[in-house]
Amino acid sequence: MSRNADYWIERFNMLPHPEGGYFKEVYRSREFVQREHLPERYDGERNFVTSIYFLLDKTQTSKFHRLKSDEIWYHLDGNGALVHIIYPDGKRNTIKLGYDYDKGEHLQAVIPMGSWFGAEVTDKAGYCLVGCAVAPGFNFNDFELAKRENLLNEFPDYADIINKLT
Structure with a gap:
């Protein structure tokens, strides 16, 4: 059977994601880390971990955003993806997700x-199609979608990718 984006979107009943693409939450731990045991950046308790399926189709992009938690992307199906990262220290990296390790692709990408x-x-x-795990678990209070002008002011050397992904 030949699978395409529509197959996965329908199969998992995926919904549009605010950053672009489609997603389906597939796991949210039933246990929580209490607020007093989390760093101050969190405004309340968080699930131990969450996991979603995330799909980008053709020319869709995942817009620049950041989380208060670490996230790991796992390549699951389809073509590869380029994950563009600007770290808190201002350095930039691009991780190629895919199956061909000999061509510099990786099965997972860690985003601090x-x-x-x-x-x-x-x-x-x-x-x-990727799987994304977030720990402590994802909460929309911890999600920030980038504003182009703010990123360009902070990282003018990265204007090419900022303009593409905002």
Whole structure:
């Protein structure tokens, strides 16, 4: 069976994500880390971990955003993706997600908390399906979508990718 983006979107009943692409939450731990045991950046308790499926189709992008938690992306199906990261210290990196390790692709990408990141599909005729795990668990209070002008002011040397992913 030939699978495409529509197959996965329908199969998992995925919804549009605010950063772009489609998602479906597949796991949210039933246990919590209490607020007093978390760093001050959190405004309340958080699930231990959450996990979603996330899909980018063709020319869709994951817009630059950042989280208060670490996130790990796992390549699951389809073409590869480029995950563009601007770390809190201002350094930039691009991780190629995919199956071909000999061509510099990786099966997973780790995005440290506080890093700005976004992604794009490597083959504009294809799609990329990834799994994303967040710990402590994802909460929309911990999600910040980038404003182009703010990122350009802070990181003018990265204008090319900022303009593309905002």
